[in-house]
């Protein structure tokens with residue numbers, strides 16, 4: 268007999284369900300067993316005097332065991348779980364579970380030790396269904412606009428951007444590194460004439476960060492495209508892309524997110540507000556008495572990032588804010604600069620957290636080389652600079668942190684909860 272998913276069960280037919288024992292209540296003459304599969308839960312009711320052999324099997328099972336049950340669904344208005352119950356004819360135990368070492372009160376670090384059990388609880392599987400909806404929407408939008416998906420190497424010969432924050436690894440008798448960004452290869456694709464590309468792939472950062480939004484390995488959704496006029500084109504593509512994504516998430520999961528996470532999915536209006544970094548600091552001071560040292564004003568501090576959410580809401584009634592005109596000292600050497608030396612790029616802040624850095628890139632070999640040298644980069648970027656010697660279209664792009672998007676969308680307390688498996692400075696297992 269073929270398996271029926273719990274959300275497809277119909278009354279009056281013998282059907283087969285498979286799943287975890289989610290909960291169990293053993294009374295004198297009756298047992299209530301909740302079975303869970305990826306689509307939902309159903310109550311299995313066993314009348315002990317009628318089916319002693321089945322009752323015996325369930326009596327000896329712990330919650331979390333895996334079972335296959337054949338039987339039929341009958342309506343029963345008194346059952347809280349959907350007004351129906353499953354009356355079993357036969358039960359096969361596929362796997363006996365030991366008593367779980369964690370429950371909903373266990374602290375996050377121990378829950379992560381047993382992540383596969385942690386994910387069985389509550390609404391956690393939904394996080395990944397929603398994340399799938401996000402990546403699917405991002406792909407769909409880009410594929411409709413002539414973008415091509417590429418896959419760039421993660422084992423690389425030189426420390427990509429600055430030499431700091433990269434993991435080293437032994438590569439036979441040589442040293443190699445784990446890519447901290449697909450940046451150089453995205454740009455190589457522009458030089459190869461691919462014109463519009465994206466990649467969804469792991470990114471590695473050897474950062475000793477213990478915040479709620481940093482991981483040492485995360486998933487980056489990266490985009491690069493040619494023949495732009497300015498970084499305005501890059502921001503425009505990104506705001507349209509994210510609006511499309513949130514529209515799809517709201518359509519497919521808006522009600523579920525409201526019910527299960529108590530959060531509203533807000534589809535933003537276009538265009539997203541844009542502010543120059545200096546103006547942001549000025550307004551933060553005027554509005555909220557927020558002051559930072561002048562030496563910190565070339566970049567957005569974490570505190571300022573949080574306040575930008577408040578500013579975006581109060582000034583623009585918006586959840587997003589593009590911030591432009593950072594100090595060239597704080598930006599990567601490959602960002603194009605204007606005649607005044609201002610980097611032609613931005614960060615995008617959503618709900619008080621940076622989710623993207625984007626820019627028009629410098630595609631002129633001599634300028635790019637000079638900007639690399641100014642940052643003390645020579646040997647490591649030699650192979651990259653070669654790309655630009657043989658013709659390169661003007662181009663730009665951005666990278667979105669997918670795990671951060673998921674965390675912010677569902678307002679999870681930490682990126683640890685938004686990732687299938689979290690990697691941090693102190694975590695390499697499971």
Ligand code: ATP
Pocket residue numbers: 472474476480481482483484485487621622623624666667668669670671682
């Ligand atoms: P931050 O300043 O928050 O450390 P960054 O400036 O190093 O981020 P980028 O190098 O611009 O970030 O990376 C692009 C995007 O990747 C970021 O906007 C963010 O969404 C995501 N990201 C960066 N670092 C991490 C990390 N350690 N863990 C999870 N996501 C990250």
